[in-house]
Amino acid sequence: xxxxxxxxxxxxxxxxxxxxxxxxxxxxxxxxxxxxxxxxxxxxxxxxxxxxxxxxxxxxxxxxxxxxxxxxxxxxxxxxxxxxxxxxxxxxxxxxxxxxxxxxxxxxxxxxxxxxxxxxxxxxxxxxxxxxxxxxxxxxxxxxxxxxxxxxxxxxxxxxxxxxxxxxxxxxxxxxxxxxxxxxxxxxxxxxxxxxxxxxxxxxxxxxxxxxxxxxxxxxxxxxxxxxxxxxxx
Numbered sequence: 698x699x700x701x702x703x704x705x706x707x708x709x710x711x712x713x714x715x716x717x718x719x720x721x722x723x724x725x726x727x728x729x730x731x732x733x734x735x736x737x738x739x740x741x742x743x744x745x746x747x748x749x750x751x752x753x754x755x756x757x758x759x760x761x762x763x764x765x766x767x768x769x770x771x772x773x774x775x776x777x778x779x780x781x782x783x784x785x786x787x788x789x790x791x792x793x794x795x796x797x798x799x800x801x802x803x804x805x806x807x808x809x810x811x812x813x814x815x816x817x818x819x820x821x822x823x824x825x826x827x828x829x830x831x832x833x834x835x836x837x838x839x840x841x842x843x844x845x846x847x848x849x850x851x852x853x854x855x856x857x858x859x860x861x862x863x864x865x866x867x868x869x870x871x872x873x874x875x876x877x878x879x880x881x882x883x884x885x886x887x888x889x890x891x892x893x894x895x896x897x898x899x900x901x902x903x904x905x906x907x908x909x910x911x912x913x914x915x916x917x918x919x920x921x922x923x924x925x926x927x928x929x930x931x
Contacts, residue, residue, distance in 0.1 A: 725928055905923050
């Protein structure tokens with residue numbers, strides 16, 4: 698496969714679940730109250746901020762990973778929902794194999810919040826433009842998901858944006874091996890979310906996984922997609 702090729706993920710309806718319209722997805726995102734608490738552990742009627750220890754992040758399935766004293770670096774990602782005739786899709790990237798961090802993994806476009814970024818939205822739009830050539834003018838911000846804390850010390854703000862398809866992207870070949878779309882309906886079907894485990898530094902670690910075709914979507918990206926599915930199902 699050539700670098701930078703944008704893949705079609707196929708019709709959203711092939712998952713057997715009803716498709717959400719762009720208007721309905723936007724309504725559900727506007728209704729959600731983004732915060733620091735996982736929807737899995739929030740008390741009824743409670744919004745952000747959360748008490749320490751119940752932040753959404755890599756530690757949701759591995760509680761000992763969370764260190765409240767660990768300094769956090771602020772970052773943001775764009776969760777692009779592409780409005781296509783077949784339904785909404787989610788744009789993802791596969792990182793190039795030579796990168797020092799997270800080589801070859803599936804990710805949203807995004808990165809560390811820089812001093813010149815006015816807010817997480819500005820960071821997410823800038824990074825998306827740099828990584829995949831998505832013009833910021835094409836993105837209609839819909840809302841934010843919960844903050845997501847990674848074991849590597851990043852506090853990530855996922856910004857959800859609507860983009861009218863079709864897309865003609867120009868991914869940065871140094872960072873992005875390919876950009877591809879997955880039907881949003883795939884992530885909304887509960888049976889498509891798995892929990893896998895592996896040994897890491899002498900301990901068994903558990904993590905969410907969305908296996909899609911030949912893509913292994915896991916880690917922080919899967920955790921944020923899980924959050925997106927919760928919001929869309931509400």
